[in-house]
Amino acid sequence: MTATRRQLRIAVIVGSTREGRFAPVVTQWLKGQLSRRDDMAVEVVDLAETPLPTVFPAFGQPPAPGTEEALALVSPRLAAADAFVFVTPEYNHSFPASLKNAIDWHNEQWHAKPIAFVSYGGLSGGLRAVEQLRVVMAELNATTIRNTVSFHNAYGRFGTEGAVDDPQVDAAAEALLDQLAWWGHALRDARAAAPYAA
Template structure:
């Protein structure tokens, strides 16, 4: 029997015309068959929090809070801006800090020469403080604009797919293991 878990795929950018859409769309075509589990994927997008109406923003906040709370694991897809992660992602993490606790977080990053690795290193520290477990494997797209063709397909699929498969296997293991742990042992948060 395959294990089941809910994966929240979290956008790290809220900019218009963002490359994050291309990366996420590609991931959604690849991940389901790679994850060693029966999964439900929910999308969490900080762009949903950009609303002129307080009512619309409140509805988005409630939906995001529900999706983050029900997630058993997180996959953050983030660009690197100015050697760090984005303001939109920071606001999202800081606004919803409890749901991350006791759950695994994986990263897919993109950017210029570093491929977003500096953003990931900062995020590892943040998620450690929030009680999440960041997994070792990452997928980083250096010179990201050049890595995808005009149809959103990856230009070097063999290398990229191997790395994504390693990430997916680790994330699946951590998601299933920590979910079982949360269901069997109540561990009070350390504050």
């Protein structure tokens, strides 16, 4: 990181809200990877701790009571982020409804910002969820990072302290975050130079 560049604000979105979810284990590992970097400041947005409404108002109608209060716990944090990492499992060949709900409640917060993916699951490692998320986020004018980190058969990959004893995983995480940093700085500079034309 150069002396003139301020840290990137990274929002880690924890997509699963199911009881007994494995997401906190993966998120804790990711936070460890991010803590090694001096170019990123991290905030975790856990959708289980900040539930959003699941019913959208009819066109032209006001939102249900409590909607604005719920969004106020999430929306400003997304707007302040320079880049995102989605932590997602794969449910039925796709990503969780809670993550789609959070995506759909927002729009400009995603514009011209990079998104990286850390996925987990069974044999697929959550990669089918990631491929679907790429299509969704392209519609919202976000830039998805090419590299991913995916944990195949995730329940057996993490030690008792939540660590992963695999140099290849560390290398994959470093490459992912390097790409996120490049895009994060490039797009932040571009947004500062001119408003994004959605």
